[in-house]
Amino acid sequence: MGRLIAVSNRVATPTEAKGSVGGLAVGIFSALKDMGGIWFGWSGDVVSEAVANAGPTLEDEGPVTFATVGLTRRDYDQYYRGFSNATLWPVFHYRNDLAAYEREEYAGYRRVNAWLAHKLVTLIEPDDIVWVHDFHLIPFAESLRREGVHNRVGFFLHTPFPSPQILLNVPPHQELIKSLCCYDLVGFQTDTDRVAFHDYIVRYAGGTVGDDGEVQAYGRRLRTGVYRIGVFPDEIAQEAARNESRQQVLELKHSLEGRKLIMSVDRLDYSKGLIERFRAFEQLLERAPQWRENVTFVQVAPPTRADVESYKNIQQNLEYEAGRINGRYSGLDYTPIRYLNQRFPRSHLMSMCRESQVGFVTPLRDGMNLVAKEYVAAQNPDDPGVLVLSEFAGAAAELCGALIVNPHDIVGMSEALERALSMPLAERKQRHEANMAALRRNDLGVWRDTFLADLRGC
Template sequence: MGRLIVVSNRVATPTETKGSAGGLAVGVFGALKDTGGVWFGWSGDVVSETVANAGPTLETDGTVTFATTGLTRKDYDQYYRGFSNATLWPVFHYRNDLARYEREEYAGYRRVNAWLAHKLIKLLEPDDIIWVHDYHLIPFAEALRAEGIRNRIGFFLHIPFPSPQILLNIPPHEELVKSLCCYDLIGFQTENDELAFHDYLRRHARGTVSGDGHAEAFGRELRTGVYRIGVFPDDIAEQSKRYESRQHVLDLKQSLEGRKLIMSVDRLDYSKGLVERFRAFEALLERSPEWRGNVTLVQIAPPTRSDVTTYQDIRQQLEYEAGRINGKYSGLDYTPIRYLNQQYDRWKLMSLFRESQVGFVTPLHDGMNLVAKEYVAAQNPDDPGVLVLSMFAGAAAELEGALIVNPHDSIGMCEALQRALAMPLDERKRRHEIDMQALRKNDLGVWRDSFLRDLRSVPLAAPGSDGSAEKKKQDRRDAAS
């Protein structure tokens, strides 16, 4: 069995993979340790052109090699800050109103993908399988194929895939989908995402899709599938329990003075529905006066992409909303919303989840949302909290014990909070057990192993072939004759 080569926009450091990282980093590192391999991508540093053009920096941890490279300021501005996060991110999250398109940024996006692919080629061996992650790297396989790489290449999209009528707002939409078709296997978070991709192939690429996920478009054959990313719930439960007696938890409990706690943790992003969440909490205090002074919302929102204007705007809006609501309902010894714009260690967050009575996770659109799953896993099974979850999070299809809400309906969210805060213990325990069963059934290992199993099962193109659909059809005809 060949090595696994993981490619992602950012590479977790060896230190991050050993405790504080979540989701992708934990799952990917586990697979890399099993087979040996390379994790390749951007270091997160903006460097000079001379440094960027040098070979990747290599760091080894057991059987895993971390290979990273810096980006020049121009590449960072065009590839990362530009097309990836000012065009793809908003459109894929159904926010065309926040998207912009500039040809120079798109050209930079493709240039950086080709440049990164060229760097990776020097590290590849013929039997390696390559697993590429997320929207930053849509053209990556196409760039590898252009340089003659025949290895199996899979792609997993961690964010939603938009319906065709939304995707058409990106001028080079056809080029992007054609690039995706250079992968052998494409994984999506939900059935709706896969369906949107199939719909585009049928309606706009004159492609065909079979019931088992085999597709043909732009002269290539590929497979698609739904792979729901998860967590390791029992590990989270153990760690949250271990940390519950730490000082940060004791300090929080003392400061609450017996009040109920609603916990929310999100990156500071307009897709997370933070403003709508604050207004729903305000509706709770307005419509249920008995909760004034008796419930606190803690919103942790670490800054992200702070050099992008739309992210600066959402931060200012949240600060305004938190201040307005606190000014309206605070007392000398009571602050309704504690808004913390800073990063916290993952295990600290899990222990805070365990102390809360409600997890409030209400994105406007999300690929999966692992915070929802982490909240459930972190609960004390003898006295669990209640998850209030947006219907537009991928996790909503799995977590049937959650109270599902529409994040555009502030009164509906308010009513869900009322129900969660008053829910009797027997019902809370029943809902928690339902969700824990779902988390164990489809944990992070299942996501990782099922994707890699399916990728390894893809037929390898014959030497000298271009991997096209017509060539594969001819090969099958020759084999049958």
């Protein structure tokens, strides 16, 4: 059996990979440790052209080789900041109003994919299988094929896949789908995402879709599947319990002075529904005055993509909303919303979630949303919190114990918060047990092993 070669836009460092307890980094790293292989992609550094062209930097960690390259400023601006994040990210999250398209950026996106594939070719052996991750790298397999690579190559999309009428807003949509058909296996987070892809194939690519999900289009035959990414719930539970006595967690408990806690953890991104979430909390305080001064909402939202204009706007709007609501409902010893625009270690966040009575996870659109799964796993089973979850998160199809809400319904979300805060212990435990059973049935190992077994069978 050959090695596994994992390809992602950003490669975690060995320390980051070992320190994670959930998500993409630990999924890739654990698969590579079992099989042996290479994790290839961008180092996260913007470098000179001479450094970028020098070849991959290799770092071994046991059977895993971390192979990274830097990007020049031009490549970063066009491939990453441009087409990937200014065009594909908003469109894939159904925000065409925020999408911008420039031909030069699309050309840069394809150029960098071809350049990355060329860098990887020298590291591939005949029996290796290649697992490519996410929307940054849609043309990667096509570039490998042009380099003469015939290995099995699979692709997994971590974001939603938009319906055809949304995708058509990207001018080179047909070229992108043709490139995607160069993979042997394409995996999606949900059935809805796979159906959207199949719909495009039939309606706009002149292709066919078999009952087993096999696609024929553009002279290619490929398989498609649904693979729900998960977490290792018992590891998260142990990590959260171990860190309960950390100073930051103890300080949080002390500062609440017996108040109940609503907890949210998100990247600072317009797809997460943060403004709507703040307004739903405001509605709770307005509609149910008994909760004023008796509940605190902590929103952790570390900055991301700070050089993209739309992300600067969301930060400013969120700061304004937090200030406005706090100005309306604060007391001399009470601040309703604690908005923390900073990073915390994952272990600390999970322990903070363990102390909360409600996890508030309401993206406007999300591929899966592992924060929802991590929140459930972090809870104390003897006194668990309640998850309030958007119906537009992929996780909603699995977590039947959550209170499911529409993130556009501000009053509906406030009602769910009130119900969660008032829920009796017996119901909370029942819901938590149902959610934990779902997490254990489909943990991160199942996601990884099922995808790779299907790729080997292509």
